[in-house]
Amino acid sequence: MHSRIRKNIALMGLLLAIALILSYVESLVGLDLLVPGVKLGLSNLSVLMTIVFIGIPEAFVICVLKVVLAGSMFGNMSMMIYGLCGSLLSFGVMAILVRIGGYHLPVISATGGVFHNMGQMLVALFVTKALNTEFILFYIPVLIISGFIAGLITGIIANLITPALKKAVNKGDSTS
Amino acid sequence: MAKYKKDIILTALILLSFLAFWLIRSNGSKADPKSVNIYVDGVLLRAVDLSVDDEFRIESKHGYNDITVKDGKIAVTGSDCDGKDCVKTGYISGNNGYIACLPHGLLISPKGDDSDSKGGVDAFAY
Numbered sequence A: 001m002h003s004r005i006r007k008n009i010a011l012m013g014l015l016l017a018i019a020l021i022l023s024y025v026e027s028l029v030g031l032d033l034l035v036p037g038v039k040l041g042l043s044n045l046s047v048l049m050t051i052v053f054i055g056i057p058e059a060f061v062i063c064v065l066k067v068v069l070a071g072s073m074f075g076n077m078s079m080m081i082y083g084l085c086g087s088l089l090s091f092g093v094m095a096i097l098v099r100i101g102g103y104h105l106p107v108i109s110a111t112g113g114v115f116h117n118m119g120q121m122l123v124a125l126f127v128t129k130a131l132n133t134e135f136i137l138f139y140i141p142v143l144i145i146s147g148f149i150a151g152l153i154t155g156i157i158a159n160l161i162t163p164a165l166k167k168a169v170n171k172g173d174s175t176s
Numbered sequence B: 001m002a003k004y005k006k007d008i009i010l011t012a013l014i015l016l017s018f019l020a021f022w023l024i025r026s027n028g029s030k031a032d033p034k035s036v037n038i039y040v041d042g043v044l045l046r047a048v049d050l051s052v053d054d055e056f057r058i059e060s061k062h063g064y065n066d067i068t069v070k071d072g073k074i075a076v077t078g079s080d081c082d083g084k085d086c087v088k089t090g091y092i093s094g095n096n097g098y099i100a101c102l103p104h105g106l107l108i109s110p111k112g113d114d115s116d117s118k119g120g121v122d123a124f125a126y
């Protein structure tokens, strides 16, 4: 029992580190989607893996830590607020899909990606009075398709590393 | 195939909503390529004629944005905002997009976007 918990914590640390690296890369490459501050959310990979390997509450922890740490290390306050809303909405939707069951990782992740972008657009609507109807209509299709594709890629990557990670985790189980 | 039934339905829903919004968007915009409106906090600050080269500064309680108009295009070329996303957007003309500086509540948008957002209402009404 204790070794299980210890292993989960180690795994969460690893996944959080991966999330931070991906966030850093994203901030460097400047994959902003025309809408200022909207990021693709490649670091969702870690949240996805945590849902699969450990559980939904733990994934929530990773999700919040990832945004707060990445925001304070190589971002700014507004990036943190946008990221938090996008990530939480995306996390919520992915968690619901996992609970319902029958969905596969790439599609779960792609749906998460769409809501990640929508969440950021929602914050932009609430924190500023800048955006008009036309702007939103102009960007919604862009946000949907880019979120979908980014999420799909993330999900496919998650699918590819899942067997290896599962093997590593199970191996540890039998020896301890 | 049955194994992926839920996946396919969800994917189809997302792609359909993308298509619907895409159609609304391409129906809606008949903007004048030669002028844009500048809004701060949703209030129309000035209309800019892009055929006249110009440089000016927009100042508000949030901070400043330096605007450059050149060769029928407009850009935010300097700002004291977080992230400088408005500057990174670069040059746009009157019918190919928007520049937003969210920290400063600033939006540069194609003319034809009335502040009463008449175009948007029409797009929904049809």
Ligand SMILES: [Zn+2]
Residues within 6 Å of the ligand: B079, B081, B082, B083, B084, B085, B086, B087, B100, B101, B102, B103, B104
């Ligand atoms: Zn700005």
